[in-house]
Amino acid sequence: MSDTPAPVRPADFWEARYRDADRVWSGRPNALLVREAAGLAPGTALDLGCGEGADAVWLASRGWRVTGVDISATALTRAARHAAEAGVADRVTWERHELGRSFPEGTFDLVSAHYLQSPVELDQRAVLRSAARAVAVDGTLLVVLHAGWPSWQTEPPFAHAFPTLEGVLADLDLPDGRWTVETKETVRRESVSPDGTEGFRDDHVWRLRRTR
Template sequence: MTDTPALKAAEFWEARYRDGGRLWSGRPNSLLVREASGLEPGSALDLGCGEGADAVWLASRGWQVTGVDISHTALERAALHATEAGLSDRTAWERHVLGETFPKGSFDLVNAQYLQSPIALDQQRILRQAAEAVAPGGTLLIVMHAGWPSWQSEPPFEAEFPTLQSVLDELALPKDDWTLETLDTVRRASLSPDGGKGFRDDNVWRMRRGDA
């Protein structure tokens, strides 16, 4: 069997979820909460949903959510989270290798939180597909780390961190069809593995597509 980039990514993330136990807190990302709390609920697509915290939070606010991840284990945990929250009827889960496959349909909100990976990821293509999946009048929300945490003295792997402008340039969304509503760098507290206090900067893009 050919050792393709997709296979490597799938093996990496599946092993990380399967062998490491629960990875995340179960709480939604704070910048999703900040940016999406005022939106009118509709259909939502959560890319790289992990264990489902963002999708379940959106569902709890009236959204009909499709969560997508590369890891079977992550999706199983996400579905369990939704069931325990009584929101299984508002959530659906699909496995995709983003960059190679993508969910069908259009959505009132496409949420892309931290689509950054130590394994090769076609980030530009995924974000373009995310924009294409936004329905007329809908919202594209992207959040990504702007750099390593303040306490990270030695980067664990090589990484490029997109700037606010570079993502806008890569997306090249028509200005007559899209309105930029948030373009922001947010500093938030970040604890080191040994509990030391620090911070991390995140970049936020929120864009609304024009009505048809």
């Protein structure tokens, strides 16, 4: 008999994360989404790992028709409430998916994937490849991932292999001549620990446009 505990199912982990807190995120859109998408012409958008809906609501408020996707039913309920309060409920559709096992149908003018990193099972490479396939011609793929732990994190809370700028491009395995890299950089932002320690955290940003 093994004493090794059974792995936590991703759906159970994330549902508990949202259910056990009144709010997990700030309710504001991710700053790098605002920076990278503000100049794009509105169309259809797919927000992968939408959480409580701040990014999807921001996009909808700027004229996009958005499909928001998350693994947690509680998160999606909160996201729908946020959209209704913001007056954009008619511009957002919510779908529950365990990314890596299921994925929304169709193609989109913008596919946004922010911080698809998890302490439980997640096939990030497969999800990002699916995200790229979901981008329409002349559409945009926007990926933002943490590049490392915050500067104040003295002991990593769990084992995690952080991506590199070139590594994610290689993992996407994009067809030659069909994509243009418009942004590929590391951005440093302020980060404050739960006890108020000030520091920073680096994020990687990729914005790619599908040309054909």
